[in-house]
Amino acid sequence: MPRRLAGALVALFAGCAVAAAEDNPWPERTAVDLQFMHDTLAADHPGPAIDPAFAARLDSALAEGLAAARSADSVTAYIYLLMAYANALPDNHLEIWGARDNPEWASVPRPPTLYPGFITAWRNGAYRVRAAADAGEVRDGMAVVSCDGRTADALAAANIFRFQGRAEQPADPMRFAPLLFVDQGQPGFVRPERCSFDDAGRTVTAALRWRETSFREIGQAYADATFGTPPPFGATRLGDGGLWIALPTFVAGQIAAEDAAAVQAMLRDGRDAPYVVFDLRGNGGGSSFFADGFAMALFGEDYVRTWQRIESGGRAPDLVRASPGNRAYFAGAGTDDDPGARAYFEILVAAIDAALAAGEPVAALGGPTPEAGIDMPPAPYAGQVFLLTDGAAFSSTLLFIDTVLGYPDAVLVGWPTRAHGLYGELRQVRLPSGWASLAFSTKAFMGRGVEADLAIVPQIPWDGEIGDTPALQAWIHGLAEGR
Secondary structure: OOHHHHHHHHHHOOOOOOOOHHHOOHHHHHHHHHHHHHHHHHHHOOHHHHOHHHHHHHHHHHHHHHHHHOOOOOHHHHHHHHHHHHHOOOOOOOEEEEOOOOOOOOOOOOOOEEEOOOEEEEEOOEEEEEOOOOOOOOOOOOEEEEEOOEEHHHHHHHHOOOOOOOOOOOHHHHHHHHHHHOEOOOOOOOOOOEEEEEEOOEEEEEEOOOEEEOHHHHHHHHHHHOOOOOOOOEEEEOOOOOEEEEOOOEOHHHOOHHHHHHHHHHHHHOOOOOEEEEEOOOOOOEOHHHHHHHHHHHHOHHHHHHHHHHHHOOOOOEEEEOOHHHHHHHHHOOOOOOHHHHHHHHHHHHHHHHHHHHOOOEEEEOOOOOOOOOOOOOOOOOOEEEEEEOOOOOOHHHHHHHHHHOOOOEEEEEOOEEOOOOEEEEEEEEOOOOOEEEEEEEEEOHHHOOOOOOEEOOOEEOOOOOOOHHHHHHHHHHHHOOO
16 A cells, blocks of 8 residues: 555544544644645755646645645644645655654544445446445445446545546556545545446445444455555465566565565576566565666676666656755765665765756756667576566556566566656655655656656456456466466
């Protein structure tokens, strides 16, 4: 589950009464943190410096948020209004999450969470009922048609996509569909009284029976309605000799160094495998330097580095926002156990220093470097490679996909996932109120183009449940055998 969503859910599923209006600190907290978000992004995000539309939306969305802040009455409303502001801007990397280390976090009043006895999943082009419990005529598998005169898409725009995701990105309805009928106290949430459903061609109209719930009650159903629970990090030899590499994260701190080394050793030792599966389910990104280690373990460092030089040759240079805040951040980033990242951050700091000295708002990281005439070295692996995605892949995970797909016998399978965005290289800051944090981009990847695709679509799609690992293993075994 994405951190922005997870942080909101932790805050919102406690089920307490809302504080009285005369004791309400949330309008001021919301307004202060919205203004801080605006000012930080204006100073340190590349968008306002290179895209007038971004700068204009930064201001107009702030005005909308400040107007809505006047009615904020809980930490729930506060978090969601910050999320709405971030989601109004053209950068999928922007994230808000609650400050669970705040000593008042567990005790602050929250509204109860309500739902109608079911959640929904996005399957076969519709919002379909899942986990129906005492929901009257509403049963699993029914497709939502309309509610109180609103289409299902209009309801989703109000209840989901105002706060997170984009309806037009194929992976996002799958990621957020369970929230369609989960009222956590979001400002402006539409809680329908009656809905019409399609039940295999038969229309069923039913009154919704709203009741209190908790994340503990619906959490597993929520996970199953999106992508399921990914397998833990690790490597497995399958019965047919294939090698299954589960990589649910590329955040180095979430994987023990000895575990990462063991998987890399298994890849190096498993170069005789007839096929290798990189299972990327649940992987929302992390360190591209860390991710490269797994590709190099199979294909060799010389092969991976040469391919990356060829693939990036001739692109426009990336742009990093030249600001004192970003300079201070990158000067302190990087650790001794990650020399590649540390050296990269030193390059960023030098580029920012040069731009600041010249009075430029952005710093170009090198220039176009055509690499014509470079020959690829042979890869030490000669079998098939499958990349399995579930819709969660993003950021450095997409770069890993790009790298592995450079291998001639690699294929992407599974479900669609988000495509490359224009922005990246995240920095995190605590908001002034102490109740939330913001993650935002510091770089623009100009070589990938401003008009990025909405999704990366698998070359071979999977039409079953993406959380069904045994079925996926049998299916990929069949693909490897040519069936």
